[in-house]
Amino acid sequence: MAQTKVLVVEDEPNARAGLAELIASWGYRTETAVDGAAGLDAVVRWSPDVVVTDMMMPRMDGLQLLDRISELPQQVAVVVLTAQGSIDSAVDAMRMGAYDYLQKPVDPQRLKTILQNARQQTEANEEIAQEESEAEATGRLGPLVGSSPQMREIFTMIEKIAPNNVSVLITGESGTGKELAARALHLMSGRRNKPFVAVNCAAIPETLIESEIFGHERGAFTGAQERRAGCFELAEEGTLLLDEIGEMPAATQTKLLRVLEDRKLRRLGSRDEIPVNVRVIAATNKDPHTAVSAGELRGDLFYRLNxxxxxxPPLREHRDDIPAMVAAMIDEMNTRHGTTVPGIARPVMERFLTYSWPGNARELRNTIERAVILSNNKTLDVSHLPPGFGDAAHTPPAHGAHLSSGAHSAVTENAVASDMVHLSVGTTVDEAEKQLILKTLQSTRNNKTRAAEILGISSKTLQNKLKEYALDDKEA
Incomplete structure (x- = not known):
């Protein structure tokens, strides 16, 4: 740690001296600068590892300094100090490449944690740079696979934003690999050796979700017989993925926003606040702007996460990646199941390349896993595919089309082949949606999880629709 150099840029003399003295007491080498212009000169001359800078300064403010540092060849982590209530400017700084932000008056423990994280990121940068080079050559970035322009763009963005302690919102249809992208962000960051915790907000009952995420004290509610750490505490120093964020209850969204801004949480039933050091990534298969308009997602939370x-991208928009994805999935399934499947037959690949994959990469993985289990360690052929797979032309959903619930519209291959949804002029949108859902359930033999995947909606949304239609499990 003694080799880590920290530059403090602050125009107020007492604050500047106090910060430098505090940081030096933790074993860092420090220098100071009186404003952004002097800070830029010091960065060029001294090459610090971390710059801690105030936002409001004469001659050159913190954002201008950050912008100029980003143009330099050396890698410098920039931490910006903001006045209370200036979260908007902090978010702007993060978008410009700041590693993190801290509100004034400075919380010493929070500053110490940020500096430790920045040092870990610096130490990981060399190894991560090697992985970025390999990703360019092999078309793989962590668990993500692809060489198409769409996936290359995803890789580039992940490589750019992973090193910063910035919130990310991952969007896309169900099954497109949002969790894999979150894992790639985690693996390309200085938090890579710390926990990665994923929680599906749609899979937790509304009465338990706040306890699941924030934890609870003994006696906080009926059945709380002991203290329990929530997902934030389990992910300490690592990354927390909140999947299906649009399904989170409004009250929990309010509490989450407070935690994101204050970096502290309070367990249910407790009066004490606990500092948290967690990077939060959120994901949703809904259009977030539509979810905000519908009141399903708080606008200020969306702004803070986004x-x-x-x-x-849906798989149908980057089919060129399917061969590489199939090869990677076969390797994965061979390891998981102890099989030795050598590959895939040409007729199977031809079907894969012409099929529209309404369930996206998740459906492809499930299809590969089924085939591997049935193959008896032989090359995967047509006999190992689900009955009727790819026999009928499949009409992919229009890009951006939504059910009235905000979910993506889709039609199963079986529905096209034998269970057509017949609509006549005058049919309402609600009735058309109902017919589509019921036909999809029929084609999946009432497998609600599978039906939800095909329809591109969450299981919770599907259950709510069935309740709306007053259908119990037997009727559905």
């Missing part, structure tokens, strides 16, 4: 947005 510092950067990664839009995962």
């Amino acid at each position: 510092v950067f947005n990664i839009q995962m």
Whole structure:
């Protein structure tokens, strides 16, 4: 740590001296600068590892300094100091490449944690740079696979934003690999050796979700017989993925926003606040702007999460990646199941390349896993595919089309082949949606999880629709 150099840029003399003295007491080498212009000179001359800079300064403010540092060849982590209530400017700084931000008056423990994280990121940068080079050559970035322009763009964005402690919102249809993108962000960051915790907000009952995420004390509610750490605490120093963020209850969204801004949480039933050091990534298969308009997602939470947005493309839009994805999935399944499947037959690949994959990469993985299990360690052929797979032309959903619930519209291959949804002029949108859902359930033999995947909606949304239609499990 003694080799880590920290530059403090602050125009107020007492604050500048106090910060430098505090940081030096932790074993860092420090220098100071009186404003942004002097800070830029010091960065060029001294090559610090971390710059801690105030936002409001004469001659050159913090954002201008950050912008100028980003043009330099050396890698410098920039931490900006903001006045209370200036979260908007902090988010702007993060979008410009700041590593993190801290509100004034400075919380010493929070500053110490940020500096430690920045040092870990610096130490990981060399190894990560090697992985970025390999990703360019092999078409793989962590768990993500692809060489298409769409996936290359995803890789570039992940490589750019992973090193910063910035919130990210990942959007895209169900099954497009949003969790894989989140894992790639984690693996390309200085938090890579710390926990990665994923929680599906749609899979947790509304009465338990706040406890699941924030934890609870003994006696906080009926059945709380002992203290329990929530997902934030389990992900300490690592990354927390909140999947299906649009399904999170409004009250929990309010509490989450407070945690994101204050970096502290309070367990249910507790009066004490706990500092948290967690990078939060959110994901949703809904159009977030539509969700905000519908009141399903708080606008201020969306703004706070959407510092950067990664839009995962549906598989039908990057079919060129299917051969590489299939090869990677076969390797994965061979390891998981102890099989030795050598590859895939040409007729199967031809079907894969012409099929529209309404369930996206998740459906491809499930299809490969089924085939591997049935193959008896032989090359995967047509006999190992689900009955009727790819026999009928499949009409892919229009890009951006939505059910009235905000979910993506889709039609199963079986529905096209034998269970056509017949609509007549005058049919309402709600009735058309109902017919589509019921036909999809029929084609999946009432497998609600599978039906939800095909329709591109969450299981919770599907259950709510069935309740709306007053259908129990037996009737559905």
